[in-house]
Amino acid sequence: MAEKFDAIVVGAGPAGNAAAYTMAKAGLSVLQLERGETPGTKNVQGAILYADALERIIPDFRDDAPLERHVIEQRMWVLDEKSFIGTNYRSDAFNSDQPNRYTILRAPFDKWFSGKVKAAGGLVICETTVTDLIQEGKKVIGVRTDREGGDIYADVVILADGVNSLLAKKAGFHGELEAKNVALAVKEIHFLPEEVVQSRFNIKGNEGVVIEIAGAVTHGMVGTAFLYTNKESITLGIGCLLSDFKKAGIAPYTLLEELKAHPAIAPLIEGGEMKEYAAHLIPEGGYKAVPTLYGEGWMIAGDSAGLVNAVHREGSNLAMTSGRLAAETVIALKEMKLPCTAPHLARYKAALDDSFVMKDLRKYKELPDILHGNPHFFSVYPQLLNRAAHTMLMVDGQDKHSKEKTIRGSFVEQRSLWGLVGDAYRMWRATR
Amino acid sequence: MHIVVCIKQVPDSAQIRVHPVTNTIMRQGVPAIINPFDVFAIEEALRLKDRFGGRVTVLTMGPPQAEDALRKAIAYGADDVILLTDRAFAGADTLATSFALAQTIRKIGEEHPVDLVFTGKQTIDGDTAQVGPGIAKRLGLQLLTYVSAIDALDLQGRTITVQRRSEGGVQVIQTRLPALITMLEGSNQIRFASMDDMFRSARLTVPQWNKDRAGIEDVSKIGLKGSPTVVSKIFTPKPRAVKAQMIGADLDASGTANAILDILGSRHPRLAQELGLIAP
Ligand SMILES: Cc1cc2nc3c(=O)[nH]c(=O)nc-3n(C[C@H](O)[C@H](O)[C@H](O)COP(=O)(O)OP(=O)(O)OC[C@H]3O[C@@H](n4cnc5c(N)ncnc54)[C@H](O)[C@@H]3O)c2cc1C
Numbered sequence: 001m002a003e004k005f006d007a008i009v010v011g012a013g014p015a016g017n018a019a020a021y022t023m024a025k026a027g028l029s030v031l032q033l034e035r036g037e038t039p040g041t042k043n044v045q046g047a048i049l050y051a052d053a054l055e056r057i058i059p060d061f062r063d064d065a066p067l068e069r070h071v072i073e074q075r076m077w078v079l080d081e082k083s084f085i086g087t088n089y090r091s092d093a094f095n096s097d098q099p100n101r102y103t104i105l106r107a108p109f110d111k112w113f114s115g116k117v118k119a120a121g122g123l124v125i126c127e128t129t130v131t132d133l134i135q136e137g138k139k140v141i142g143v144r145t146d147r148e149g150g151d152i153y154a155d156v157v158i159l160a161d162g163v164n165s166l167l168a169k170k171a172g173f174h175g176e177l178e179a180k181n182v183a184l185a186v187k188e189i190h191f192l193p194e195e196v197v198q199s200r201f202n203i204k205g206n207e208g209v210v211i212e213i214a215g216a217v218t219h220g221m222v223g224t225a226f227l228y229t230n231k232e233s234i235t236l237g238i239g240c241l242l243s244d245f246k247k248a249g250i251a252p253y254t255l256l257e258e259l260k261a262h263p264a265i266a267p268l269i270e271g272g273e274m275k276e277y278a279a280h281l282i283p284e285g286g287y288k289a290v291p292t293l294y295g296e297g298w299m300i301a302g303d304s305a306g307l308v309n310a311v312h313r314e315g316s317n318l319a320m321t322s323g324r325l326a327a328e329t330v331i332a333l334k335e336m337k338l339p340c341t342a343p344h345l346a347r348y349k350a351a352l353d354d355s356f357v358m359k360d361l362r363k364y365k366e367l368p369d370i371l372h373g374n375p376h377f378f379s380v381y382p383q384l385l386n387r388a389a390h391t392m393l394m395v396d397g398q399d400k401h402s403k404e405k406t407i408r409g410s411f412v413e414q415r416s417l418w419g420l421v422g423d424a425y426r427m428w429r430a431t432r
Numbered sequence: 433m434h435i436v437v438c439i440k441q442v443p444d445s446a447q448i449r450v451h452p453v454t455n456t457i458m459r460q461g462v463p464a465i466i467n468p469f470d471v472f473a474i475e476e477a478l479r480l481k482d483r484f485g486g487r488v489t490v491l492t493m494g495p496p497q498a499e500d501a502l503r504k505a506i507a508y509g510a511d512d513v514i515l516l517t518d519r520a521f522a523g524a525d526t527l528a529t530s531f532a533l534a535q536t537i538r539k540i541g542e543e544h545p546v547d548l549v550f551t552g553k554q555t556i557d558g559d560t561a562q563v564g565p566g567i568a569k570r571l572g573l574q575l576l577t578y579v580s581a582i583d584a585l586d587l588q589g590r591t592i593t594v595q596r597r598s599e600g601g602v603q604v605i606q607t608r609l610p611a612l613i614t615m616l617e618g619s620n621q622i623r624f625a626s627m628d629d630m631f632r633s634a635r636l637t638v639p640q641w642n643k644d645r646a647g648i649e650d651v652s653k654i655g656l657k658g659s660p661t662v663v664s665k666i667f668t669p670k671p672r673a674v675k676a677q678m679i680g681a682d683l684d685a686s687g688t689a690n691a692i693l694d695i696l697g698s699r700h701p702r703l704a705q706e707l708g709l710i711a712p
């Protein structure tokens with residue numbers, strides 16, 4: 001006989017785990033299906049964990065979650081071919097009992113989160129791919145898996161199957177992902193002894209440093225790179241828009257190789273043993289690319305709904321929050337004995353609109369278009385900034401006033417005065 | 433027919449790394465898998481069950497986490513699983529391991545007599561290939577090692593015919609039941625579990641047996657106490673130093689060729705004789 005559940009969750013990333021855990025804890029019968037061998041085996045993230053989103057789901061997560069380091073210092077670097085200019089922000093205030101950002105490794109983290117789902121009474125089945133949504137007219141009534149006897153039914157299906165959701169596409173919930181709305185990122189983990197990580201970044205115990213990087217390494221493509229410290233390793237990655245990769249004809253791993261060889265980066269990873277290489281897509285279309293989020297008997301959360309804040313490199317927290325809000329919607333409807341019809345599931349959209357998820361995406365809604373139209377943000381400015389710093393720091397007999405004039409001149413020469421003013425205005429509007 | 437399959441949970445050796453500084457094996461974060469040889473044993477047992485009916489019980493001795501391996505066995509279609517786990521088993525070598533497993537199989541047999549026991553040929557972490565034979569000897573089972581295929585099973589006549597790989601060829605052997613078979617790799621392909629079995633596996637509470645449940649009274653034969661093996665030293669073997677011999681390039685082509693042949697001849701006199709380089 002076919003099985004039936006209150007809810008089926010597809011995917012065991014942050015969005016799926018948040019949804020499954022929240023519903024299971026509330027006593028609903030929940031089935032979670034994941035195609036990976038264990039939760040996390042297929043997942044890629046930098047990865048920074050933002051504590052707040054998880055705290056609202058598992059308040060005491062710090063007791064047993066596999067966290068690598070808590071972030072006490074953030075560096076922003078703009079690279080030129082040979083140099084970089086940057087800022088550091090480091091504060092002992094980040095060494096509180098409840099730090100707000102951690103580096104994590106997704107494989108152990110997702111496994112831990114999934115363990116919580118099971119402990120809360122959720123049924124988790126891995127190595128099983130959902131191939132189709134079972135629909136009765138427009139209404140989703142279950143899922144079909146790749147296994148014999150694989151039809152399973154539920155009152156509601158939450159899609160948390162990550163970027164480029166084939167299921168949502170197949171069911172016609174959203175269209176083809178556009179190359180300009182998705183970034184391709186590659187990353188490597190380099191193993192280094194704990195003491196080496198600590199001394200290279202001037203940190204103690206579990207303190208951590210993150211470096212966000214822009215500039216010449218992306219060859220003018222819209223994209224950024226990052227370097228995160230873990231307990232015994234360093235994660236290094238770079239990502240650019242898929243459409244730009246296509247146009248430029250450069251392979252992502254070429255960028256990563258160049259990044260690793262850059263004089264600012266090479267000494268930080270020197271002697272490391274490469275342990276893991278991964279490539280993954282990131283939905284970066286922002287607010288305008290968010291698809292319909294619910295319908296008859298279904299909701300969609302996390303990356304599969306395009307909920308990523310590319311400007312701040314936030315994704316997992318939006319995923320967890322959307323998963324939680326979808327789950328809370330189901331719980332509320334069950335309590336009121338209301339069916340999971342589209343009008344009732346509209347509460348999910350309302351809750352998302354009311355949360356930081358949609359508010360932040362709305363705030364930056366013009367940014368993707370501006371970056372597309374203004375490639376010099378990623379080519380000309382990094383060079384100019386580095387050259388300016390170089391000019392100011394060279395003690396070569398030239399007076400400082402003339403140096404400033406040279407710098408101003410170089411900016412105007414590369415980009416007209418009006419261009420500069422326009423850029424400033426557009427950026428201000430897009431991020432205001 | 434009742435088949436017992438012994439499996440061991442092992443670290444996925446493909447993912448083990450050696451700490452570059454301390455040279456120790458880093459087990460942390462290395463996923464645990466069913467010993468690959470044992471997967472062939474599970475599948476072979478299931479195939480016999482498909483053909484002849486009966487039940488398959490999968491047994492492992494290990495820490496509580498080893499229940500993941502048994503959960504997987506249920507997903508493949510095993511009927512029952514038993515996790516033999518007790519602090520008293522800790523530190524067991526092959527002697528103590530085969531004693532504990534044999535004793536447990538004897539106990540299992542009291543409820544459902546056992547016709548066949550399967551193990552893998554060897555594990556990928558301990559590598560000794562001693563546990564299967566150790567069990568067979570203790571239980572008085574016919575022992576068939578290095579089995580690559582099962583040709584026939586006659587439940588009335590109580591015989592089994594298998595192909596066994598040996599040095600230089602394949603032996604076809606027939607023996608009496610009950611027997612113990614150690615399976616070779618590559619002999620079959622594990623099945624893709626059905627949705628029903630996935631549900632059974634996800635919902636299963638894995639039965640745990642401690643030493644008392646397994647009917648083990650003599651604690652001097654299990655765990656560290658029952659393990660005479662002593663690890664005196666662990667080290668990474670140095671790669672064999674390959675000595676390269678340099679030949680001067682100041683000779684002409686035939687001179688160089690002769691120089692090489694001379695060296696070959698002095699190192700491999702028989703080859704040289706066969707090639708007629710030197711007189712017999
Ligand atoms: C290089 C990189 C760096 C990043 N850095 C950060 C960062 O530092 N901080 C941050 O917050 N975010 C970061 N992100 C974004 C973040 O990783 C994602 O936003 C987040 O993982 C989304 O979670 P999710 O649960 O929606 O999707 P995923 O984590 O992708 O999970 C989806 C799951 O669904 C499963 N699945 C898919 N299809 C099926 C199917 N048909 N049947 C069954 N299972 C299926 C997949 O196997 C997967 O486990 C980064 C992303 C990348 C690529």
Ligand SMILES: Cc1cc2nc3c(=O)[nH]c(=O)nc-3n(C[C@H](O)[C@H](O)[C@H](O)COP(=O)(O)OP(=O)(O)OC[C@H]3O[C@@H](n4cnc5c(N)ncnc54)[C@H](O)[C@@H]3O)c2cc1C
Pocket residue numbers: 438439440467469470491492493494522523524525526527529533550551552553554555557558559560561562563564661662663
């Ligand atoms: C030199 C040496 C020192 C060791 N020292 C220690 C030690 O100090 N502490 C310690 O804990 N371990 C130790 N071990 C490991 C332990 O002896 C073995 O893991 C165990 O006895 C099984 O031996 P094996 O892995 O070689 O199995 P093999 O004999 O190669 O296994 C053959 C088959 O037997 C079955 N089998 C083996 N083990 C089990 C099991 N546990 N449950 C069910 N079926 C099984 C499987 O079907 C397997 O394919 C040591 C091993 C060696 C070689």
